[in-house]
Amino acid sequence: MTARFPDTSPHARLVAPNLHRRGFLRLASAAGLTAALAACGGPSTSGSGASPASSAPADIDYTGVQPAAQVTMWSSNPGSSQAVTQQIIDAFHASQPDIKVNLVTAGKDYEEIAQKFQTAQTGGxxxxxxxxxxxxxxxxxMLGSIVPLDSAIKAVGIETGDYQDQLLADYQYAGGQWALPWARSTPLFYYNKxxxxxxxxxxxxPTTWAEFNEWAPKLQAAGTGVQHAFQLPALAGYAGWTFQNNLWGWGGAWSKDWDVTSDSAESVAxxxxxxxxxxxxxxxxxxxxDxxxxxxxxxxxxxxxxxxSLVGILKTATFDVGAGxxxxxxxxxxxxCPTGGAGLGIPKAIPKENQLAAATFLKFLxxxxxxxxFAGATGYMPIRKSADISALVAKAPQSKVAIDQLxxxxxxxxxxxxxxxADQEMAKxxxxxxxxxxxxxxxxxxLKATLTGIYDQDVKPNL
Incomplete structure (x- = not known):
């Protein structure tokens, strides 16, 4: 087996069970719960001192605010991106002398960074x-822990119209833009040519799963020495994400709007x-x-x-890799095909000066x-419409599949x-x-009963 490429999925793996006991997933405030969370370090949507988000985000007045001289970016370095992120930070420093960016590896995956962010809400x-x-x-x-970016976007002149529409829309809710896309991905069908x-x-x-069902016996009988023609992804990191492809293809879904539909005839099929x-x-x-x-x-x-995963696969495979x-x-x-991956947000409980400096770097990043x-170093998708992808595609033609599929x-x-x-429950x-x-x-x-319970207790009261 080759070396593992950490955190290339949208939800890299299940965290330890003690971090996801149902009591720690509750959004309703309870006396002493914040202290308990801090003690066990589990990420939660329980009250953290911030009030729940309102239905319409208010404008933030950055008039006269000077960006802070130093900001910190927390990353889990998705797609082994630490080196390329630091490269971009160094270029930012060279382009202007006023804002210094410190890159901090705050966890090995999305769950660990969320855990650390939750802990910081209690006084860190x-x-x-x-x-x-x-x-x-x-x-x-829902917790009101992140700031709507709309005012900062205007203040620093970010052209949101140049971001890929689908990727930008993933972070829109209740009239606000709550993050900007960054390490964004879709699933691809990879194969050994x-x-x-x-x-x-x-x-x-294959065009359809029915077609691959016909191809699979031919692959099994081709004398290649493989045990399986197809490998389903590791369930802890991919089940809820990639299996949306199968559910949608059969006319089903995990949910329709807020209604859970995992038990529909189509989803079951x-x-x-x-x-x-x-x-x-x-x-x-x-x-x-993996x-x-x-x-x-x-x-x-x-x-x-x-x-x-594209860059890692191309580096380690000893055969021609196909992607579709x-x-x-x-x-x-x-x-x-679902979108996935990560974006970047700005915490609410930091000074406006820091918010503005963070947005300034976010524009550059x-x-x-x-x-x-970033895409060339990791395999993630270019998120801007005006990005010149010619060199990227020339180096790795497979990358165009994801761009076209977008x-x-x-x-x-x-x-x-x-x-x-819910993603953990789907994986189970x-x-x-x-x-x-x-x-x-x-x-x-x-699963429907479990997911409906999460909605009723954790989501509905906070919308």
């Missing part, structure tokens, strides 16, 4: 700019197809760690993995030129990204279905 030192993954930012919106050739398959990703691929067709396995590494090692013929858009299902072939630099992405189901802890249910051969309908029905 807050960052001025923080990485917020797709499944974490909304709980901090040599295995494809050995099986006599066309050099492309989608998960039944995956279970059958593992236990009946036996052409699919389930990664125990399916991108499994593919790079030649252990499987294909997988779904993040755009942010995600397959569709019997009900829909487009759009069946996400400029058209720097988004190409036009047909779909906003993620609210149950996954807006319900605190998928693990029962795909590694324990549990009854699919029963698991998806139980």
């Amino acid at each position: 030192t807050l960052p001025d700019l923080i990485v917020l993954s797709d499944v974490w930012w909304f709980r901090y919106y 040599a295995h494809w050739a050995a099986a006599g398959l066309p050099d492309r990703a 989608a998960m039944q197809f995956l279970q059958d691929a593992v236990y009946k067709g036996r052409w699919a396995g389930v990664s125990s760690n 399916s991108a590494n499994d593919l790079s090692a030649g252990a499987v013929s294909a997988t779904m993995s993040s755009t942010g 858009p995600l397959p569709g299902g019997p009900a829909a072939t487009s759009p069946v 996400t400029s058209p030129e720097n988004t190409v630099t 036009t047909v992405t779909r906003t993620q189901d609210r149950a996954r990204v807006f319900f605190p802890g 249910s998928c693990a029962n279905i795909l590694t324990q051969q549990a009854d699919v309908h029963s698991e998806m029905t139980a």
Whole structure:
């Protein structure tokens, strides 16, 4: 196996169980709860001293405010991005002498950085700019822990119209822009071109899962030595994210708006197809760690993995790597691809001077030129429409697949990204279905009850 590429998924892995007991996911304030959270260090949406966000964010007056001379950015370095982020910071320092940016590795993944941010709300030192993954930012919106960026965007002259519309919209709610896109990704279908050739398959990703179901036996019989034609992603990091592709393709979803629909006939059929691929067709396995590494090692013929895995796969694979858009299902072939990854937000409880300095650097960090630099080093998508991607595509033609696929992405189901802890619950249910051969309908029905409970207790009272 090759070295693991940490945190390239939108939700890299389940955190330790003690950090996600249901009591620590509650948003309702309770006496002594803040102290308990600080003691055990678990990220939570429980009261942290900040009032819940209002339905319409108020403008922030930055008139006469001078940017602070120094700010700190907290990152988990998604996609092994520490070096390229520091490179961009150094370029920022060279371009102007007034603001110094300190990069702090605040955790090895999105969960650890969220844990540290939660702890800082109780009296620690807050960052001025923080990485917020797709499944974490909304709980901090509900808590009022992050500032709406609209006023800062105007103050420093950020051209939001040049950001990819789908990626910008992922952080919009109640009339406010709560983060800006940065390390953004979509899932891709990666495959071993040599295995494809050995099986006599066309050099492309399958158009539908039904088509791949026909291809899989040919790959299994091609004499490549693999155990499985396809490797399902590690469930702890990918299940809730990538399986939206299957659910949508079958006409299902984790939820529709705020209503949980995991038990619908369509959603159950989608998960039944995956279970059958593992236990009946036996052409699919389930990664125990990182399916991108499994593919790079030649252990499987294909997988779904993040755009942010692209650079790592290309570095370590000893074969030609193919990449294509995600397959569709019997009900829909487009759009069946979710966006994912992380954006950057600004804490509310820091001085306006720091907010303005953080926004000044955020403008530079996400400029058209720097988004190409970042994408080239990590595999994440360029987030600006005006970015010149010619050199990027020339170096790694596979990167254009994600850029092209972006036009047909779909906003993620609210149950996954807006319900605190829901992603972990989805992963548990998928693990029962795909590694324990549990009854699919029963698991998806139980999941609905769990997710509905999270909504009723954690989300609905705070909207």
